[in-house]
Amino acid sequence: MHSLAFDISHTLAGGLVLISFMMLYQDRLYSLLNVFALHAVVLALSVAWQAFVQHAPHLYITAAIALVFKAIVIPVALHRIVKQLGIHRDIESAVGIGPTMLAGMALVALSMVLMLRVTAEADPLAREDLAFALSVVLLGLLVMVTRRNAVSQVVGFMSLENGLVLAATGAKGMPLVVEISVAFSILIAFIVIGIFLFRIRERFDSVDVSTLDDYRGERR
Amino acid sequence: MNLPSFDPVTAVLLTPIGSAALLAILPGYRLTARLNVIASLATFLSALSLFVINRPQPGPYVLIDDLNIVFIVLNTFVGSTTSIFSASYIAHELETGRLTPVYLRFYHAMFQTMMFGMNLAFVSNNIGLMWVAVEIATLTTVLMVGIYRTHAALEAAWKYFILGSVGIAFALFGTILVYMAARPIVGEGQDGMVWTLLMQHAADFDPALLNVAFIFLFLGYGTKVGVAPLHAWLPDAHAEGPTPISAVLSGLLLNVALYALLRFKIMLAANPNAIAPGPLMVTMGLVSLVFAAFMLYRRRDIKRLFAYSSIEHMGIIVFAFGMGGPLANFAGLLHMVMHSLTKSAIFYAVGHISQIKGTQRINRIRGLTVTHPALGWGFVVGVVAIAGLPPLGIFMSEFLVVSSTFARQPLLAIVLVFGLLLAFGALTLRLTSVAFGAPRGSTASAEASYLPMFAHLSLVLGAGIYLPAPLVVWFQNVARLLG
Numbered sequence: 109m110h111s112l113a114f115d116i117s118h119t120l121a122g123g124l125v126l127i128s129f130m131m132l133y134q135d136r137l138y139s140l141l142n143v144f145a146l147h148a149v150v151l152a153l154s155v156a157w158q159a160f161v162q163h164a165p166h167l168y169i170t171a172a173i174a175l176v177f178k179a180i181v182i183p184v185a186l187h188r189i190v191k192q193l194g195i196h197r198d199i200e201s202a203v204g205i206g207p208t209m210l211a212g213m214a215l216v217a218l219s220m221v222l223m224l225r226v227t228a229e230a231d232p233l234a235r236e237d238l239a240f241a242l243s244v245v246l247l248g249l250l251v252m253v254t255r256r257n258a259v260s261q262v263v264g265f266m267s268l269e270n271g272l273v274l275a276a277t278g279a280k281g282m283p284l285v286v287e288i289s290v291a292f293s294i295l296i297a298f299i300v301i302g303i304f305l306f307r308i309r310e311r312f313d314s315v316d317v318s319t320l321d322d323y324r325g326e327r328r
Numbered sequence: 329m330n331l332p333s334f335d336p337v338t339a340v341l342l343t344p345i346g347s348a349a350l351l352a353i354l355p356g357y358r359l360t361a362r363l364n365v366i367a368s369l370a371t372f373l374s375a376l377s378l379f380v381i382n383r384p385q386p387g388p389y390v391l392i393d394d395l396n397i398v399f400i401v402l403n404t405f406v407g408s409t410t411s412i413f414s415a416s417y418i419a420h421e422l423e424t425g426r427l428t429p430v431y432l433r434f435y436h437a438m439f440q441t442m443m444f445g446m447n448l449a450f451v452s453n454n455i456g457l458m459w460v461a462v463e464i465a466t467l468t469t470v471l472m473v474g475i476y477r478t479h480a481a482l483e484a485a486w487k488y489f490i491l492g493s494v495g496i497a498f499a500l501f502g503t504i505l506v507y508m509a510a511r512p513i514v515g516e517g518q519d520g521m522v523w524t525l526l527m528q529h530a531a532d533f534d535p536a537l538l539n540v541a542f543i544f545l546f547l548g549y550g551t552k553v554g555v556a557p558l559h560a561w562l563p564d565a566h567a568e569g570p571t572p573i574s575a576v577l578s579g580l581l582l583n584v585a586l587y588a589l590l591r592f593k594i595m596l597a598a599n600p601n602a603i604a605p606g607p608l609m610v611t612m613g614l615v616s617l618v619f620a621a622f623m624l625y626r627r628r629d630i631k632r633l634f635a636y637s638s639i640e641h642m643g644i645i646v647f648a649f650g651m652g653g654p655l656a657n658f659a660g661l662l663h664m665v666m667h668s669l670t671k672s673a674i675f676y677a678v679g680h681i682s683q684i685k686g687t688q689r690i691n692r693i694r695g696l697t698v699t700h701p702a703l704g705w706g707f708v709v710g711v712v713a714i715a716g717l718p719p720l721g722i723f724m725s726e727f728l729v730v731s732s733t734f735a736r737q738p739l740l741a742i743v744l745v746f747g748l749l750l751a752f753g754a755l756t757l758r759l760t761s762v763a764f765g766a767p768r769g770s771t772a773s774a775e776a777s778y779l780p781m782f783a784h785l786s787l788v789l790g791a792g793i794y795l796p797a798p799l800v801v802w803f804q805n806v807a808r809l810l811g
Contacts, residue, residue: 226539265494
């Protein structure tokens with residue numbers, strides 16, 4: 109059962125979980141973006157490896173999309189946005205690093221227990237992949253809720269989507285339509301986010317989401 | 329009748345997306361507003377023709393059955409009346425300078441793209457495609473909610489975007505899990521995502537995997553349905569976006585997510601070893617109902633008030649479908665149709681009211697029936713309908729929900745009735761202050777199109793008095809399909 113193919117995909121997927129953890133404790137926006145780029149590179153490697161072992165050439169396209177868009181284009185663009193907005197100072201975390209890491213471990217444990225139990229029938233390759241993928245999804249969610257800064261929320265969201273891509277490629281033979289759509293959704297999401305960041309900046313002179321709270325409709 | 333050269337499914341999809349492209353490049357307000365109306369009406373007529381045409385065989389992408397025809401026709405009908413309303417609403421926004429022509433072009437193109445996304449979600453036979461379609465519909469509404477670019481609008485759009493994306497991520501994960509459950513039995517590739525094939529083999533799927541998948545799908549699509557406690561985006565998005573969008577959000581987008589949920593519920597019910605989806609839906613439905621009923625009392629913003637009312641009614645609908653069985657399903661379906669019609673009619677009225685008075689604050693609006701009789705009384709009828717008074721349609725569907733619950737689970741019925749009465753009290757309290765008494769605020773006459781509002785209200789009234797027999801038979805078929 110423990111062939112080389114299994115070991116390598118296991119390592120790559122586990123690496124993604126580890127990098128998700130690294131995101132949790134980054135306290136500078138630039139370093140968070142760099143870690144995200146690393147996340148995307150490992151994702152691309154993992155997807156390419158799946159393409160190789162599953163003999164599914166269309167997955168190479170997904171890997172290429174991950175590499176070009178998520179590892180290069182989006183981090184570079186976000187770097188420029190951060191620079192233009194002049195917000196490369198510390199990230200305001202809503203929760204401290206200690207509790208965040210503990211919560212992250214709990215989430216990973218939860219997804220392992222859950223997914224390994226319910227996928228007992230599935231083949232081991234897909235099974236481990238799915239468990240790791242759920243961990244990455246939940247850790248991405250954690251990044252989103254523990255940060256108050258709009259840019260880092262976006263990074264959390266994109267790492268969450270990386271987890272979904274990992275899950276989709278782990279499910280053997282899943283039709284291409286889904287992978288492309290995932291890539292597209294990230295692209296669209298990015299456009300939306302880009303527009304919003306500039307609008308928020310224009311209105312508030314800040315991209316700190318907490319300043320938005322003062323304008324809740326009911327408090328007028 | 330057989331029209332060989334005309335394919336309504338293609339028309340329902342191509343009309344909105346084609347006109348969206350056209351509206352994105354055409355200048356001029358009057359022309360584009362009219363074109364928007366024409367495109368929406370054409371889509372509605374194509375949808376109606378689904379009733380008479382021979383249904384295509386379910387393919388890998390498209391499925392037409394009794395269930396989704398109801399949704400498609402309702403969707404395109406409310407879409408076309410909303411386009412009529414939005415023509416008169418947006419003209420006023422343009423005059424007051426809240427919107428510029430460039431944004432208007434964007435608004436119209438987005439409106440049609442959203443209609444495309446929703447129709448695609450309904451006709452798709454492929455759970456992956458359905459997911460993509462729901463995401464298209466969501467992203468377009470996010471963009472439209474933020475269109476005024478005020479503080480509050482941006483905050484609402486951002487919140488909607490973040491919560492909606494997390495929801496859609498969970499829904500995708502659930503979809504992948506369904507595929508994983510199907511793969512050993514249905515086979516790899518395309519087939520593992522085709523809903524009709526999944527249904528044929530659902531009994532053999534691994535129940536544990538299906539259970540987890542349903543939890544994710546429920547959380548994901550449930551966020552968009554707006555069941556408490558996943559509703560946080562809904563009041564803000566309804567209150568801060570343009571009112572036509574509030575109308576389609578309440579009347580249509582919530583239904584799209586509900587439809588996706590129902591499809592998966594049917595699949596889960598087909599597997600004897602999987603958990604019953606009913607209790608989860610019943611609980612969440614009741615929680616939404618009671619929670620929203622309490623929240624109604626403290627609203628000061630009129631659009632927010634009706635946003636919470638939408639949460640309340642989606643709670644009732646989810647509850648009814650969760651109960652299951654022919655009668656409760658019938659009631660849930662009827663309630664969904666009635667709620668869509670009534671709530672969009674109310675939002676049409678609220679849109680004009682807030683334009684005339686220049687405010688959405690409830691305590692600055694008084695005596696509408698005196699100053700604006702047509703608008704005021706239309707609003708009164710709408711609120712009376714949504715509060716569930718006879719003889720309007722919602723009374724009938726609520727009555728059916730309550731009586732079917734009393735027959736089977738009397739204890740749950742007590743909670744249900746409690747929630748309904750609570751909401752009724754809040755709505756009548758607000759209604760009397762807004763509609764009656766000495767007028768307050770501007771008394772300028774409204775340049776409004778009342779046609780959409782009264783069309784909806786007369787349908788709701790008609791359904792409350794007499795439901796045509798073919799419609800009843802149709803709904804009974806669907807109720808059986810829902811299990």
